[in-house]
Every structure is written in structure tokens, then in C-alpha cells.
Amino acid sequence: MPKLGMEPIRRAALVKATIGEVGRVGSLDVTVGQIAKRAGMSTALAHHYFGAKDQIFLAAMRHILTEYADAVRARLVLARGPRARLEAIVRTGFAPDQFQGDVVSAWLTFYVQAHTSVNARRLMTVYQRRLRSNLLHELRPLLGAGAPEAAETLAALIDGFYIRAALGQGAPDGDASAARVLSTLEALIGGGQ
């Protein structure tokens, strides 16, 4: 029973299905058929709405990054002071919403794909720049000239826990990872003072 205004619904379903399949398989070796099936429609319809496979992937990636950015922003407005804001940034990545099997795995896959695809890289660069700038902004008052290095270290550490979470079996323990990152942050601040 076809209805009007299906486009956004179908697109969202496809994006969700894409994240699910990519996360499940752990690579981009996912057929449009698998995605479409999971989204409950024919491959033809998937193509109708997205044109080509890489556009579906791109939309999924964009979705993940947007969700993440929104979550960071939401936490940041509530946080007072650099330390609290740094914690907000760190915790966002490891919050249950973000830090769940499929999403983490899909994230990692897209992350890797950025090596190849120009469009994927563009998206990733935006993410990386924003993360770095966020960290830097809060680290500056705490560490001064040492802030850039600390920011780099923190960013790498976050990515490191992410990749480990993606690879570990079972549900990843976000709290533990966040705790490690935060205590490293404390150590870095302590050492810098």
C-alpha cells in the first residue's frame, strides 16, 4: 500500500540497515541486496533513492558522524569548566548510544574506508578536525603549550579504544574505556603542571 512521503522514511531505513549490515559483517563487503532486504524493500528501490551503493554508504557514514556530533554538543552545553567539558567529550564517544557493537564496527569500517574514498575522507577529516579542536580548546587552559600534543594523544587514545572495542567480542565496555581515557587525561594534566 504505497503512500506519499515515503522518501525520508525509506532513506532512514536504508541508512539504519546499512549500519546494521556493515557492523555485522565488519567490512564494506555488503551487498545492496542485503541492505535492502534488511530495510524491507527491493534493491531497485534502494537504488531509486540513493542512486548508487557508495551513496548509501556515504549517507550511513554521515548519519553516524552527525549523531555523534549532536551527542557531543548536547553534552557540552551542560558541562562547566574545561575538565568537565573534556570529560563530556570523552564520555560521548563511549556512551551506550554510540558505543554499541554495530555502530562501533560500522564506524571503524568507514574510518578505514576513508583511506580510499575521497568522499569518505572528507567526512572523516571534518570529524577529526572537530574533535581535535574541541579537545584543544579545553586543554589549552590546563596545559598551555603542551595542549596540542595532549590533544593528539587523547584523540589517538579514543580511536585506539574504539578499534579495540570493535574487535573485542561481545558488547564493549564503554565505561571502562572512558575511565582509562580520563585517567590518562588526569595523568597528562598532572604531568604538565
Added chain:
Amino acid sequence: MPKLGMEPIRRAALVKATIGEVGRVGSLDVTVGQIAKRAGMSTALAHHYFGAKDQIFLAAMRHILTEYADAVRARLVLARGPRARLEAIVRTGFAPDQFQGDVVSAWLTFYVQAHTSVNARRLMTVYQRRLRSNLLHELRPLLGAGAPEAAETLAALIDGFYIRAALGQGAPDGDASAARVLSTLEALIGGGQ
């Protein structure tokens, strides 16, 4: 003119070609044809020696991990004292031999594949366990009960810099990454004392 004892030579050539291609492409989307061509032989021969494609990948992965393990061991025998040994472990990963475009990229790709393939995971687990055990062994005298967490943090940090290196454009700066890891190590040790 076919010669005797070609097997090890052909296998090595294929492994090398695999790392090269996987590194170049940045994913496992590499055909047996590409690998065989780079290795200077027919696809049929590649199959003859490895049976199936995933065996080629596995051999390449094993090769990278073995090289890495050897390099660690070589550095460890020269190092005296926990700090020096930790530095040896860290520096190995970022040494020019290991930390070059193709290899890092291939490494990352295999790393991700571990999520899917049972055999790949087995290999990766060995690597992770060994790294963790190495770190732990040296951190214990310095940090006591805090060692496990520190080991986990360091391992994640190393992986994090690796992934960032794989994704960054141009030749990765191993020294800088090593320096960041080591100064984080110092901070952790300092904070733990």
C-alpha cells in the same frame, strides 16, 4: 624454466605482493589476479601454492605479525631495565621497518578483518596477548596493581596512533608517535608513583 625448490620463493613473493596490494588499496578488495600479477605469476599458480584466497591473506598477516614479533624480540634483548624495555616495545611498532605506508595500511586492514574471520582473529589474539603480556611484565615493577590498566591504555594508544598513521596522507611520522606514547607512559608512571 621451472626449477626445483621454487615453493618458498613463490610463497614469499605472493605474501609480499599481497601486503603491497592490500596496503595500496587500503582494503581487502584485492583480487588474486592483482596479487599474482604483482608477484609475477599467474593466478593459477597462486592458487596452486595457497589453495584459496583467504589462505594468502592469512599468510600475509602471519608474516607481518612474525616480522613484528621478531623485531620486538631483537630490541628487547638489548634493553636493560623496565623503562628501557618498555621503550623498546613501543619504538618497535613505530620503527621505519614496521611503520611504513603499505605495511601499516595492510596491518590495519587485517586488524579489521579479524572481526570477521576466525583465523584472522586467532592470529590477532596472539598478537594482542603477547603485546599485553610484554607491557604488563615491564609495567608491574613500576606500577604494581595499576599495571593492567596502564598496559591496556598503552596498547590502545599504540593502536590509535597506528590507525591514524594508516589514514593520514603521506609518510607517517613514527618518531613523533613514539614520543607521544612514551611521554604518556611517563605521565602514567609519574601519576602512579
Added chain:
Amino acid sequence: MPKLGMEPIRRAALVKATIGEVGRVGSLDVTVGQIAKRAGMSTALAHHYFGAKDQIFLAAMRHILTEYADAVRARLVLARGPRARLEAIVRTGFAPDQFQGDVVSAWLTFYVQAHTSVNARRLMTVYQRRLRSNLLHELRPLLGAGAPEAAETLAALIDGFYIRAALGQGAPDGDASAARVLSTLEALIGGGQ
């Protein structure tokens, strides 16, 4: 705002769009979507009016042939004497109305399609018969028994210049083609006398 009596308008728009697209592409590899878009409507509506794609093509072909027949008739009523009537017939095909890029190209395409489609052939046969009969009627008083052969030759010559016009780049030169045909006609008449 849907209006009454849209049918003829829509059909005409589709026919025109079909000739345009077929002429542009130079083959029948034209989708209903392209035609409908050029005609400013949805593919569903195109199907609504024509039932199936080949019916659209057929209608377009019929349109071209009808236009041509009308043009011939219009010129014939003004011409006096066999020579003048032959010239009228020849010139019609190369007149600006008929002899323009899109139309010539579409004509040729349909012409070729007659080889395959029964319906297309039926239309083409009508055209060919009429052309031949027209030519024959005027050639008879001039050439007597030699008329049938001359008619065949003239018909082939006209088609030949058509196909060349369709394939040549840029706007075809109808006057030059007509001149060649007419001087050949003169030569044939001269030779027959």
C-alpha cells in the same frame, strides 16, 4: 490542476518528445523516463496514454510519416507536369521541415527498426509503396518501360542521402542533396530518351 481533454495534448507532447529523444540519442535506446521527462510528465502518465513503450515509438513513427505524406501532397497539388511533380516529391524530403537533425535521425532509426518490428515494418511498407507509386506515376510518361527501374533508383538515392545526412555532423544540407537527386533524375531521363 488536471483538465479535461488533456489526452490529445499529452499524446502529442509525448510523440514530439520521442522524436526529439530518439533523434538526439540516435537509436531506440531511449527510456520511457527520458521521453516522459522531456514531455514534462511522469512515466506513469506516459504509460497511461500509450500502454507500452513500443506504442509510443509507433505513434512517433506514424507522426513522421503522416507529416511527410501531408507535405508531399501539399507540394503535389501545386505542381504541373511530370517533371515539376517529380521535383516536388524529391524536394519534400529535403525541405527544412523534414530535413532537420532530430527528424532525420529519428526517421533513420525507425527505418532500421522496421527490420525487426512487424508494426514498424507495416508503416514503412506503406511509405515505401506510396513513394514508389508516386515516382512511378510521374516517371512513366517520361521513361515508359524504364520507369520502374528509375523509380527504384530514385527511391534508393533519396534514402541514401537521408542516411548520409543523419550520419553527417552538423546540420544537413538539404538543398545540395535535392540538387544531386534531381540532376541524377535528369541524367536518367536524358539517358532513357
Added chain:
Amino acid sequence: MPKLGMEPIRRAALVKATIGEVGRVGSLDVTVGQIAKRAGMSTALAHHYFGAKDQIFLAAMRHILTEYADAVRARLVLARGPRARLEAIVRTGFAPDQFQGDVVSAWLTFYVQAHTSVNARRLMTVYQRRLRSNLLHELRPLLGAGAPEAAETLAALIDGFYIRAALGQGAPDGDASAARVLSTLEALIGGGQ
């Protein structure tokens, strides 16, 4: 039972099958599957040898043109004097080898395709130039300044009979067509003198 040196055999079989299928269908709407089946092999093998569909078409076209050029050349060496040489040129196109159902139909199809495909056009241009130059060379001594126009007329006439042959049902009558072209030639020469 795979043998060596199959490539030229397979390629020839595919070219022949392509001409057969294109001729049969009367358009380029021929699938690789049909061609491969007629040639007695899998589609994969067809792709293996030609890379892509249009390369198969191009090879078939090239084959037809080469055969034709060879046939012209063979007849020309035996002919003495302009008239005999003109007759040789004309008769070649309508000789049984060239002027048979499939080939004529395929020829026409490729001819039309030249409108679209750059590569096809390139081939056709060579053919047209060569035909024109051949005709011109022999017409010059007979007609002087009138030669270019006559050459154009003859070329168009040949194409015209070709297209008519392609569209007529049953086996085309090459002799009759040749006779018409030649008597037109005589008329043109007679008229020019």
C-alpha cells in the same frame, strides 16, 4: 579440453557470432549472452577476450570493413581502365560475400551506431573517405570537374540500395542493385559528356 592458442579462434568466433546476432536482430540490442551462446562459450569468456561489450561490437565492425576493403582491393587489381574499375568498386559491395542478409543488416546497424559512438564513427569515416576517394579517382578522367558530385551521388546510391536491402525481406538481390547503380553511372557519364 582446453588447448593453447585459442585466443584468435575465440575472437573470430565472437566476431562472427556478433555479426550474426546483430544481423538477425537488426539492432545493437543484443546481449553478450546471446553472442557468447552463438559462439559456443560463456559470457565470462567473451568478456575475458574483449573486455567489454562495445569492444566486441567494434571488432565486428572492423571485421566487416576490413573484409570489404580487401574485397575491393582484390577486384581493383584485376580491372583495367576507369570504367572497369568503377564497376569493380560498385560490384564489390553487392557481391554475394558482402551482400548477404546478416552482413548487410549488421553493416547498417553499425552505420547507424556511428552517429553515437566516437569509435564507430572513426571506423565509418575511414570507410567513407576511402570509398569516396576510390570513386573520385576513377571518375575524374571521365567527368572532370563533375566528378565530386558524381562520386557523392554514387556513394549515396550505394548506401541507399544497402539500406533497402537490409530492410527488404528475403535474400537481397545484389545483381539487380549493382545493375541499377551501374546504369545510373552510365547515365551520369553520358550526361556529363
Added chain:
DNA sequence: AATGAATGAGGATTCATTCAT
């Protein structure tokens, strides 16, 4: 030891056509 020959299976994409609104 080595390879050209060959294919089955699979995947992205397109498109005519139908249907409910």
C-alpha cells in the same frame, strides 16, 4: 613447475510496468 582456458556464481544497476492514492 607453470599457465592459458574456461566457467559458475554473484553483484550493481537499469528499466518497463503496475498500483494505490
Added chain:
DNA sequence: GATGAATGAATCCTCATTCAT
């Protein structure tokens, strides 16, 4: 009257893998 929604069928092309030589 008009269209967005939806799909099945078809088509090109790729690739891992096998086999005879």
C-alpha cells in the same frame, strides 16, 4: 487526470577457482 512508490526481470561485468596441458 496524474504521480510517487515499488518491483521483477534482465544485463553487464568481475572473480575465485578448476583443469588440461
